[in-house]
Amino acid sequence: MNEIGIAPDWPAPANVRTLQTTRDGGVSAGPYASLNLGDHVGDDQVAVVRNRALLRATLPADPVWLKQVHGNFVADADRTAGVPDADASVARKAGAICAVMTADCLPLLLCDEAGTVVAAAHAGWRGLAGGVVEATVKAMNAAPERLLVWLGPAIGPQAFEVGDEVRQAFMAHDTAAAKAFVPRLPLTPHSSYDLSCASAHRKSEYPCGAPLTPQKWLADIYLLARQRLALLGVKQVYGGGLCTYTDAERFYSYRRDQATGRMASLIWLA
Template sequence: MMHKPEFISPDWPAPANVKALQTTRAGGFSTGNYASLNLGDHVKDNPLHVAHNRQSLSPFLPTEPVWLQQVHGIRVIDASTSSCIETADASFSTRKEVVCVTMTADCLPVLLCDEAGSVVAAIHAGWRSLCDGVIEATVNAMPVEAAQLMAWLGPAIGPDAFEVGGEVRAQFIAQDAQAETAFRPQGDKWLGDLYTIARQRLNTLGIHQIYGGGRCTFNEPDTFFSFRRDGDTGRMATMIWLE
């Protein structure tokens, strides 16, 4: 049986030497809840299947991705000098053929690169890390001016599916008042728009070239894993590197 990963290629005007790939759930070895291209080794999937899935990416990548232990924080590492599986939620690199990666299953993956093609970054922007400033921390860590950067927003839980309590909305508004426009009431809960919040934060930093957004992991079960939808499920990878 053929196992070939199915990718989404980011549609953005990145320089030719910037390469990026977004995996879907299709084209892997895992079964059951993790069918089929689960790349998360921290879920209850068969470790052998995960290893095969990660190995199946290698023909499409220059090197093994610099996998992170993601904890919904705001720590950013330089992927080119990192030790094995560091605890962080974002990474960047100015060195060629170093693959920055983030894993998600509803959280928002954000890719960054500069217009000159000298630096790339991958960010795990779950609601907690997005609220606490993981985008800002990453941009501040990158050795270029923010105005030179462009962003691509990968598949995340969409604004019709991301239901939260008032306390989550309040946390976002406390950090940034303009976040109020990213929430609409649904009964005694709120529907939040992670894409809008990310765009607001990027704009505030001076980043106005923003692409992607609009996919919904929750509402596309054939294409994406979704933790909110399925609970016990796999993870997709969003990867970027300099050629």
């Protein structure tokens, strides 16, 4: 446990430092209580500045903040000035802090076994489907089998309801992505059949054999990320068990609360 936030549980090299903030330890009030680090979510700006100062006091330098746009651009934290439009950053110099903010989207922290390069990526479903993981791994310029990845707090598979367009976006890239989607009842028949089928097993094992068209799906964003990483040859993947939606005491969740704060996932070389 860190003074602020939690320490990712993964076998990163000793010179790789990480921090995952929670909603505890700050000064924000109301739906933003208390360590909201997002300056774009409607919180009092004085409180956000104070929260960032509290975080900065635990770090060797200022984080390289990003203006996240649900894309796949990777910023160079060693050289970046200002706040670039990007959803990931990579660093090779000691003290350059890669950071992403989330409140349901999946944060990924990455490093190589030798402790020579680190990265942080923000993966909502659009960014994940659009290749942010692939772009981040490419920017690290390290052998995929030598990479370690930690999956941070995100909306869990029992709460992440999406439309069929989301499933199709992932299926277009890899048909195995179907394993990451479970039909959400109620279902709509696309041919005439006994409606009692709709009460059968949610994983489409319908005894009457009638085809169903799900109106909604429950998506496992952790599995989707693991599938993308596996296709790249990344095998050392950790984390993926912290649900932002169900753990209201520790985590912000946009899907749960709408008006809410943002947490940060940070990584750097010492």
